Amino acid sequence: MDTLKDKVAIVTGAGGGIGRASALLYAREGAAVVVSDVNLSAIEETVAMIRAAGGRAAAQACNVAQEGEVAILVDRAVSEFGRLDCMFNNAGISGSDPVIDMAVFRRTIEVNVMGVAHGIKYAVAQMRKQGGGTIVNTASIAGVSGSGTLEYCASKHAVVGMTRSAALRYAKEKIRVNAVCPGVIVTPMTAPMIDNPAMKAHLDSMCPMGRMGEAEEIAEAVLWLSSSKSSFVTGHALVVDGGFMCA
Numbered sequence: 255m256d257t258l259k260d261k262v263a264i265v266t267g268a269g270g271g272i273g274r275a276s277a278l279l280y281a282r283e284g285a286a287v288v289v290s291d292v293n294l295s296a297i298e299e300t301v302a303m304i305r306a307a308g309g310r311a312a313a314q315a316c317n318v319a320q321e322g323e324v325a326i327l328v329d330r331a332v333s334e335f336g337r338l339d340c341m342f343n344n345a346g347i348s349g350s351d352p353v354i355d356m357a358v359f360r361r362t363i364e365v366n367v368m369g370v371a372h373g374i375k376y377a378v379a380q381m382r383k384q385g386g387g388t389i390v391n392t393a394s395i396a397g398v399s400g401s402g403t404l405e406y407c408a409s410k411h412a413v414v415g416m417t418r419s420a421a422l423r424y425a426k427e428k429i430r431v432n433a434v435c436p437g438v439i440v441t442p443m444t445a446p447m448i449d450n451p452a453m454k455a456h457l458d459s460m461c462p463m464g465r466m467g468e469a470e471e472i473a474e475a476v477l478w479l480s481s482s483k484s485s486f487v488t489g490h491a492l493v494v495d496g497g498f499m500c501a
């Protein structure tokens with residue numbers, strides 16, 4: 255219950271899915287959490303869930319594609335809770351379809367790549383002042399394979415690359431940087447596919463474990479990477495996919 259006791263965390267894309275599950279788990283493990291998303295009503299709901307469970311949280315709307323908004327987000331953690339120990343750069347969007355639409359490509363890069371870059375930049379600036387911290391970035395199995403649309407794969411490979419580069423760059427400053435690479439997970443992002451029974455059966459069958467993952471199963475990996483329990487782990491892209499990548 256106190257893996258993150260006295261820690262302060264930010265979770266982006268915490269209006270639902272993996273971000274919400276991680277914010278709830280962080281709070282359950284003792285962290286004060288700044289819950290962030292473009293969707294204000296969704297993060298207010300996440301904050302209400304955390305408070306109802308006895309945790310500490312604050313809502314801050316933020317479009318991670320906008321550098322200035324991410325700077326304000328990190329400032330909010332410091333003004334509200336005094337510091338920033340754990341940054342979870344999770345907000346992301348899926349690509350479109352096999353047709354390469356350049357507007358969608360650019361938008362995917364703006365959110366999935368620039369959003370993570372902004373998060374790393376401002377988290378590092380704050381963590382340096384405090385003598386360390388942890389950063390976790392949400393990549394995907396599409397970040398370590400060609401499974402996904404062109405723009406989604408490009409963006410998630412970039413997340414893995416930035417994770418490794420940042421890990422090397424900030425290792426001596428006691429800032430660890432890791433990525434989590436989920437397989438197919440039941441969240442609002444995958445809901446349109448899961449709502450189609452034939453597609454759901456196909457997705458289940460693609461996984462060696464015979465099912466998709468739950469957001470809470472990704473949150474557990476994120477918690478570990480964010481906490482001192484993974485103290486010698488940095489620059490790692492942790493695949494959490496029920497064996498999908500082995501197949």
Ligand SMILES: NC(=O)c1ccc[n+]([C@@H]2O[C@H](COP(=O)([O-])OP(=O)(O)OC[C@H]3O[C@@H](n4cnc5c(N)ncnc54)[C@H](O)[C@@H]3O)[C@@H](O)[C@H]2O)c1
Binds near residue numbers: 266
């Ligand atoms: N669900 C999966 O199967 C799966 C697999 C691999 C990776 N991922 C990644 O996991 C992360 C979370 O996705 P999810 O599955 O929980 O989906 P989700 O759609 O439930 O969550 C994504 C959240 O990000 C928010 N968001 C979108 N654009 C934003 C922006 N510009 N700024 C701030 N917030 C923004 C959305 O409002 C949403 O609440 C994403 O990075 C996604 O690419 C998901």
